[in-house]
Amino acid sequence: MLQIPIERIPPLLRESIFPIEGLFREPLLILEGIIFLLTLQYGILFFYRFIKEEREKNYMIRAWGIFFLTYTGNVIFFMISDFFSPLSYAPLSYVRQIYIDFGYVTLGLGALFFSYNAEREIQQKNHIFSIILTILLCLLIVDTFALIVSPETLAVLTNLPFVLLLIIYIIKFTSKIKEKWRLNIYGFLVGICIWISGYFLITDIVVESFGPFARFIGDFLIIIGISLISLLFVGLPSLTEFEWPKKMKKVFLMYKSGEYIADYNFQKDLTGIEEFKDLPKLIAGGLTGINQLIAEIVQSKQKLRIMDYKDVKIIFQYGNYLIAAIIVDEALDIYKTKLKKLIDYLETLYETYLPTWDGNLTQFQIVKPIIKRFFTL
Incomplete structure (x- = not known):
């Protein structure tokens, strides 16, 4: 031995x-x-x-x-x-x-x-x-x-x-x-x-x-x-929470009536994809109708929170005057947190304009860089 x-x-x-x-x-x-x-x-x-x-x-x-x-x-x-x-x-x-x-x-x-x-x-x-x-x-x-x-x-x-x-x-x-x-x-x-x-x-x-x-x-x-x-x-909830920046595609900001305010595209080639060309209209213009349809089906006052669209998911967050939606590959909890913080910040920033907003987008020109700041590292 x-x-x-x-x-x-x-x-x-x-x-x-x-x-x-x-x-x-x-x-x-x-x-x-x-x-x-x-x-x-x-x-x-x-x-x-x-x-x-x-x-x-x-x-x-x-x-x-x-x-x-x-x-x-x-x-x-x-x-x-x-x-x-x-x-x-x-x-x-x-x-x-x-x-x-x-x-x-x-x-x-x-x-x-x-x-x-x-x-x-x-x-x-x-x-x-x-x-x-x-x-x-x-x-x-x-x-x-x-x-x-x-x-x-x-x-x-x-x-x-x-x-x-x-x-x-x-x-x-x-x-x-x-x-x-x-x-x-x-x-x-x-x-x-x-x-x-x-x-x-x-x-x-x-x-x-x-x-x-x-x-x-x-x-x-x-x-x-x-x-x-x-x-x-x-x-x-999932280890993929670590990779949330890779799964984002686009953020939309709307008024509570469904009118478009601003958006930020995280994947620059998204707008060139044929299947997404009508997506902004679907989200902004049809949001009220979608919520009404869902409410009638389930007889509930709950607002639409997550929607499947083709191979992506759309997550919604609601404020007093603003609605934010993000297009992602996977519905992760961190997106809900970030959308809520974005809406809270913007509603505080525009608290004098939002209650009586007439559809003028001039004062929202700085919103796009604000969205980028909230969703980039």
């Missing part, structure tokens, strides 16, 4: 407490079983969402799925190494270290795949984080067999660029949805910090120094961290 050179093993580790026995063994196995189930569940959930997407695929969803599944593999290898390895009977055995290294490599592969996709999403063309992770991961794989430096040191170095990129990515993309899900975003960032703290507490040097209780606290923190991280995704 291969042996780890004695000089490679820190003094604290030469009489190891692994495999963990005694009072903390069963509680730790339960906690780490929970971590296993949580990460496996999230990994499968992301893959399911990725497969179910009918239109343009969001490859970051798949990247999240792979990361959580590789983290599941990391948990499995660590559980085998620390609870079922024969190290207490052969303190210098290579067996446990092999399991630990496989755990680090598995997680590193998930981090690398995630990093590549994240850099592509944030348009980091040189992929510097992915390159650094690739180099460190290769060193970690070589070190698994060559025993050049401590694998824990390489694992920490591998995690640093990944965590930094993860924070950059989340800050950049949650800035698009922060209006409504601010609490979810803060929970995610706090969860990252708690998860990192918990992961540190389950390392060998901490467990050997402070005993299994440190690992118990670490596992507990990891569960809390993963749960807080999940708030960002569980709280969203």
